[in-house]
Amino acid sequence: MRPEAFANVAAGAGNERTVAANRAAFDRWRIVPRMLRDVEQRDTSVELFGQRLPSPFLLAPVGVLELAHPEADCAVARAARDTGTGMVFSNQASRPMEGVSRILADTPHWFQLYWSRSDELVESLAGRAERCGCQAIVITLDTTMLGWRTRDLEGAFLPFLHGKGLAQYTSDPVFKRLITEVPPAPTEQQPRPSLAALRTLIELTRAYPDGFWRTLRSGGGRAAVQRFTEIYSRPSLTWETLAFLRERTELPILLKGILHPDDAARAVAEGMNGVIVSNHGGRQVDGSIATLEALPAIVEAVDERVPVLLDSGVRGGADIFKALALGARAVLIGRPYVYALGIAGRDGVRELLLNLAADFDLTMGLAGCRSVADIGPKSVMPAPGLELAAPAVAPQRL
Ligand SMILES: Cc1cc2nc3c(=O)[nH]c(=O)nc-3n(C[C@H](O)[C@H](O)[C@H](O)COP(=O)(O)O)c2cc1C
Numbered sequence: 001m002r003p004e005a006f007a008n009v010a011a012g013a014g015n016e017r018t019v020a021a022n023r024a025a026f027d028r029w030r031i032v033p034r035m036l037r038d039v040e041q042r043d044t045s046v047e048l049f050g051q052r053l054p055s056p057f058l059l060a061p062v063g064v065l066e067l068a069h070p071e072a073d074c075a076v077a078r079a080a081r082d083t084g085t086g087m088v089f090s091n092q093a094s095r096p097m098e099g100v101s102r103i104l105a106d107t108p109h110w111f112q113l114y115w116s117r118s119d120e121l122v123e124s125l126a127g128r129a130e131r132c133g134c135q136a137i138v139i140t141l142d143t144t145m146l147g148w149r150t151r152d153l154e155g156a157f158l159p160f161l162h163g164k165g166l167a168q169y170t171s172d173p174v175f176k177r178l179i180t181e182v183p184p185a186p187t188e189q190q191p192r193p194s195l196a197a198l199r200t201l202i203e204l205t206r207a208y209p210d211g212f213w214r215t216l217r218s219g220g221g222r223a224a225v226q227r228f229t230e231i232y233s234r235p236s237l238t239w240e241t242l243a244f245l246r247e248r249t250e251l252p253i254l255l256k257g258i259l260h261p262d263d264a265a266r267a268v269a270e271g272m273n274g275v276i277v278s279n280h281g282g283r284q285v286d287g288s289i290a291t292l293e294a295l296p297a298i299v300e301a302v303d304e305r306v307p308v309l310l311d312s313g314v315r316g317g318a319d320i321f322k323a324l325a326l327g328a329r330a331v332l333i334g335r336p337y338v339y340a341l342g343i344a345g346r347d348g349v350r351e352l353l354l355n356l357a358a359d360f361d362l363t364m365g366l367a368g369c370r371s372v373a374d375i376g377p378k379s380v381m382p383a384p385g386l387e388l389a390a391p392a393v394a395p396q397r398l
Contacts, residue, residue, distance in 0.1 A: 001342045004157040005067035009338050013147035014286025022282055022313025025290035029322045029380045034368030043371040044361050046330050048307060049136055049252045049273070051108045053330065054084045055357040056372055057320055060311050060332035061112035061138065061256075063092025064165035068342035073167075076341060077103040079349035083357070088112050088138055088332065091125070094164065096171035101132040110136040112256065114143060117231040119244060124174040126249050137249060138276065139242070142257030144235040147284040160228060162200060163207030163221055170209055170224050178231070182223040239270060246271050254309070257284075259294045261301035268305050275302065277310040281334045292323060299327030317359030324372055325379040 001009070012019035046056040059080055065072035072094035080087040086108035089097045097111060111129035116122055126137055152158060159165050169175040193201070204221030205212055215221050234241075245253065252273035257280065258264050264275050277291045277298055291312040299308050310323045311332035323331050333356070340352035369375050 001068055004155040005159075006342075007151040007155055008064075008067060008149075008157060008159060009335060011149045011151040012282035012286065013149055013284055015150075016282060017286050018279055018288050018290065019282035019313075021288075021290040022279070022292070023315070025292035026313060026315075026319045026322055028383050029292070029326075030383050031318060031321060031325075031363070031367050031380055032378070033366055037368040037370070039365040039368060039370055041370065042361060042365050044357065044364060046372050048086070048108070048330060051086075051135060053086050053108060055320075055360055056324060056328075056330040057314070057356065057360075058086035058088060058108070058110075058309075058330060058332050059337055060334040061088040061090035061140070062334055062338055063090040064094060064159045065090075065338065065341060066094035066164055067159060068338050069345050071345055072341075073100045074103060075346040076337065076349050077109075078346045079337075079353060080104060080109075081107045082346075082350045083353040085353050086110070089129075089134070089168075090165075091140070091168055092160070092165040093167050096167045097129060097134070098132045098171070101134065108135055110134050110138055110254075112138040112140055113245075114140055114232060115234050115237050115241065117234045118174070118178065121169075121172065121174045121178070121231065122245065123248055124172055125168060126245060126251075128172070130249055130251055134251065136252040136254060136273070137245070138254045138256050139245070140256045140280075141237070142278065142280050142284045144233050144237055147280070148286070149283060160232075161225060163204040163225055166207065166224055166228055167209075169228055170207075175224075175227070179220065179223045179227050182227050239266060242270055242272070258298065259289055259291070261297040264298040264308070265301045268302060272306065274307045274309065276332065277308060277328070278332075279312050281312045292326065295323065295326045295328060317356065317361070317363040320356075320360045321363045321367065321375060322380055324375045325377060327377075 044055045045052050069075055074095055077087060077100045081104055084107055088110045089100060090112050091114040101109060111134040113125055129137055204225055205215045208215040208221040208224055210220055254274035254276055255267045255272050256276035256278050258275040258277055267275050277295050279288050279291055291310050295310055302308050307329040308327060309330050310328040314331045314333055320331050337349050337352055340348035367379060
């Protein structure tokens with residue numbers, strides 16, 4: 001990957017304390033293996049919304065995968081299909097959801113939505129997700145504005161401004177209409193274009209799906225980026241807004257970015273079908289609570305009414321085991337599969353998923369559990385001496 005692309009993926013917000021906290025939270029728990037329980041036959045599968053996953057993890061929605069590999073979302077989807085792993089399509093994907101959904105066929109796939117300023121676009125994206133066979137919609141709540149990402153700021157790099165990660169938009173009929181409403185760029189008093197500006201114009205034009213010369217003449221690439229930056233998210237979003245989508249789709253809706261038990265309880269009360277405990281891999285609020293720290297109180301508040309999932313910092317079978325022991329139904333994996341994609345495309349992601357599944361299976365069996373149902377609060381304990389030093393490790397009321 002190019003240095004600025006790697007920096008964009010690896011980046012956390014601010015001083016990246018939450019990136020570190022996510023990992024540290026896993027290290028504060030220890031697995032307590034049990035013996036003599038006949039673990040020869042094991043079943044690592046879990047059920048989510050009527051579909052069975054072979055292992056309790058899915059691929060988290062990650063935007064702009066073209067930064068890692070030219071086949072982007074398509075390569076990831078092929079690896080997901082190879083292994084039966086569920087995949088969540090990003091709103092900022094590099095490929096339109098319809099084509100990626102065709103690759104996945106029966107393999108579980110969900111669509112992640114950023115709530116745009118245009119309700120019409122929200123409705124259009126959700127409708128497309130439903131029609132192309134996505135089985136759930138994930139609304140990401142924690143990115144109504146992009147976090148303070150120092151690595152991106154240092155490199156002055158924002159992929160969207162180069163037309164990358166806009167495939168769900170440029171393939172959308174409502175968005176295409178919204179582009180035509182963009183006023184043309186003022187022609188007077190424009191400075192002479194620099195070489196960098198020309199390069200960006202070429203990138204924007206290439207990124208737009210209408211063909212290079214047509215797009216160059218129409219200015220579609222530039223207009224798409226301009227429209228996108230105007231409407232991509234809605235910081236004024238409130239709980240009341242969610243009813244708009246609840247009334248328009250039969251699909252299960254999950255809220256991603258939940259970190260407080262009261263928000264989790266409210267999600268259930270508003271008719272949501274699941275919550276994802278996430279801090280966006282530490283990319284939004286530097287210093288925010290680690291997801292594994294937040295999990296127990298959220299599980300208690302939700303009280304088994306809907307599934308609770310978790311992401312941010314999951315890096316191996318033991319992490320998955322710990323999250324399940326503390327009440328998560330499944331976890332999502334982010335950066336590791338982007339790196340695997342960058343290294344070896346579809347094969348890289350498939351290897352990662354197979355390795356992760358094997359690691360989890362062995363951890364589960366060696367801990368004395370035959371299935372995920374055997375994994376529970378007694379399967380783990382806080383690391384000795386840390387209970388008092390780090391109060392957040394124990395289930396707590398916030
Ligand atoms: C490069 C990158 C792009 C991401 N893009 C999105 C996105 O488009 N939508 C979203 O809901 N989350 C996005 N996320 C967050 C992931 O879905 C997930 O919450 C996070 O990566 C999990 O943490 P981990 O990377 O430590 O596993 C992105 C994360 C990264 C690293």
